[in-house]
Ligand SMILES: CC[C@@H](C(=O)O)C(=O)SCCNC(=O)CCNC(=O)[C@H](O)C(C)(C)COP(=O)(O)OP(=O)(O)OC[C@H]1O[C@@H](n2cnc3c(N)ncnc32)[C@H](O)[C@@H]1OP(=O)(O)O
């Protein structure tokens with residue numbers, strides 16, 4: 860596999876509203892999207908645009924949110940995952956499985972409308988890693 864573009868850095872937060880104020884007022888973010896719910900992923904999401912990458916704010920949604928454990932250990936929130944793009948999600952998944960890495964579930968549709976999967980941080984140098992298929996319009 861060839862390392863692809865860094866699409867976003869996931870940042871878990873107990874309050875998207877408070878994080879939006881921080882990125883706008885302290886960090887000077889000029890483009891911040893509207894928050895939206897992704898019940899299938901157990902999170903509310905909001906994208907903050909930096910010139911070269913997005914920050915993905917994620918707040919727990921529902922009792923089974925996968926970020927409850929992280930926020931229990933990091934109550935103020937913090938950097939949660941890195942997301943890299945790949946041209947073919949199934950090839951990428953098979954690659955990580957061949958490396959012996961723990962792939963967390965089947966590909967499912969993520970916040971950008973293309974399939975994603977996660978690889979366990981224990982097998983990824985301590986970084987929870989999201990792999991995302993590049994949207995068709997963004998392919999070169
Ligand atoms: C918005 C939609 C989508 C997108 O399109 O972009 C998203 O990004 S959704 C983002 C949220 N979804 C997910 O994170 C799904 C995948 N994650 C999981 O399945 C779980 O979070 C997990 C990775 C299996 C962790 O589960 P959890 O129950 O919280 O923790 P464990 O007790 O199992 O932890 C084991 C081990 O891993 C360490 N850990 C946990 N989370 C992270 C993290 N984010 N970064 C680095 N390390 C992490 C945890 O501290 C434990 O370490 P040890 O104590 O040393 O064993």
Ligand SMILES: [Co+2]
Pocket residue numbers: 867869915940942989
């Ligand atoms: Co993400």
